[in-house]
Amino acid sequence: MANQTKTPTQSNPIGTRVSFGAKAKAYFALTKPRVIELLLITTLPTMILAQRGIPDLWLVLATLIGGAFSAGSANAFNCFIDTDIDKIMGRTKNRPLVTGQLSPREALVFSWTLGVASVIWLGLLVNWLASLISLAALLFYVLIYTLVLKRRTPQNIVWGGAAGAAPVLIGWAAVTGEVSAAAWVLFLVIFLWTPPHYWPLSVKYKNDYAMAKVPMLPVVRNTKTVVQQILIYAWAVGFSTLLLIPVAQMGLIYSVTALAGSVWFIVAAYRLYKEGQNGELAKPMNLFHLSNLYLTALFVAVAIDVLVNIQL
Known part of the structure; x- marks a missing residue:
């Protein structure tokens, strides 16, 4: 039988070592930081409105970090699940799982770690209501939007917007303990x-x-x-x-x-x-x-x- 050699289609061929800097950059890209930035922009003003002034700065920092962890986890899970789609689309063809900078295992471990960390972080440093809302948004985005709605209905982005709107509820709950x-x-x-x-x-x-x-x-x-x-x-x-x-x-x-x-x-x-x-x-x-x-x-x-x- 003739020796068949597979030609890698990824920009990072199998066996090529990825530098620490490139690996860190790939993990960061997996979280879709531009999406997180927009979510955080809505969280801080919401906290100011809930407080009717400047909230405790440590509470603000803890809430923003926990929210970023949660959103980053949801986005990373999304990249893991949608790798087959990302390979096809020009807009997403340079995402880390498509290029091979990260393996599916690395992405999955990272997603779970960031998600669990977000729940614990918000629960211990903010309050458990904010943590539960964050968890609900994460689960909704991954299980309902990504796994069910996205590939089945043109109303996918309509209902998926509920996850993107959750940060204001988290921010309000962080300050007041209620919604x-x-x-x-x-x-x-x-x-x-x-x-x-x-x-x-x-x-x-x-x-x-x-x-x-x-x-x-x-x-x-x-x-x-x-x-x-x-x-x-x-x-x-x-x-x-x-x-x-x-x-x-x-x-x-x-x-x-x-x-x-x-x-x-x-x-x-x-x-x-x-x-x-x-x-x-x-x-x-x-x-x-x-x-x-x-x-x-x-x-x-x-x-x-x-x-x-x-x-x-």
């Missing part, structure tokens, strides 16, 4: 924001998702339906931001930012909607980037509003 109506309004804002944030991205990578057999909305529905849904959710998130004004007794800074930012976001979504009536979207990512600015501005306004008001 009040204002925390649920902030949860609703992020939950409704997620679809019009993510669908423009999935429009750009529609062909990748189609090849990977992931039924994102732009894959299974025409462009007119996609932009219509984006516009509906843009209106919904805009209205939800205004709910916080009476519920949390927000002041002028937040109120103006919420109103102006929502109008800005809805107008941008409407322009995308009008463009989508022709069946093609030239620059869908413009709304994606705008949505990041919108959410960041909204939560920064929450913090500034509280801090300015306590000085008056």
Whole structure:
């Protein structure tokens, strides 16, 4: 029998030693740090609102670290489960499990370690309610979103948004030991924001998702339906931001930012909607980037509003 030699398809061939620095960088990339950054941006202002001032700095640090551990674990599990998809999609082809910088075993051990550490960390250094909410979000993201919804329904990202909205509940629970109506309004804002944030991205990578057999909305529905849904959710998130004004007794800074930012976001979504009536979207990512600015501005306004008001 002829000697058959397999040619490695990964950028790091089997047997090649990976340096410590490269390995550490790969583990860091496995956590999807850009996603974690956005989650932390929403957590700190929520804690300031819950405290109606500056919370204990050690509590803030413990909550942010524990939240980062939890989100990093969820994202690492996601990379482990979706390696077959990541190999196909251009956007994800350089992730550590695809390139071979990390083995599946290394990724799985890392995911479990970070997840367990997050539960213990938050439980002991923050409180057990925050820890349980974090655990529930992690399990929902991995077991419900990644394993069930993502590959089976075009509404995957809608329900998956619940995990992304959990950090505000964690932050509120960390400060108060409970979850009040204002925390649920902030949860609703992020939950409704997620679809019009993510669908423009999935429009750009529609062909990748189609090849990977992931039924994102732009894959299974025409462009007119996609932009219509984006516009509906843009209106919904805009209205939800205004709910916080009476519920949390927000002041002028937040109120103006919420109103102006929502109008800005809805107008941008409407322009995308009008463009989508022709069946093609030239620059869908413009709304994606705008949505990041919108959410960041909204939560920064929450913090500034509280801090300015306590000085008056």
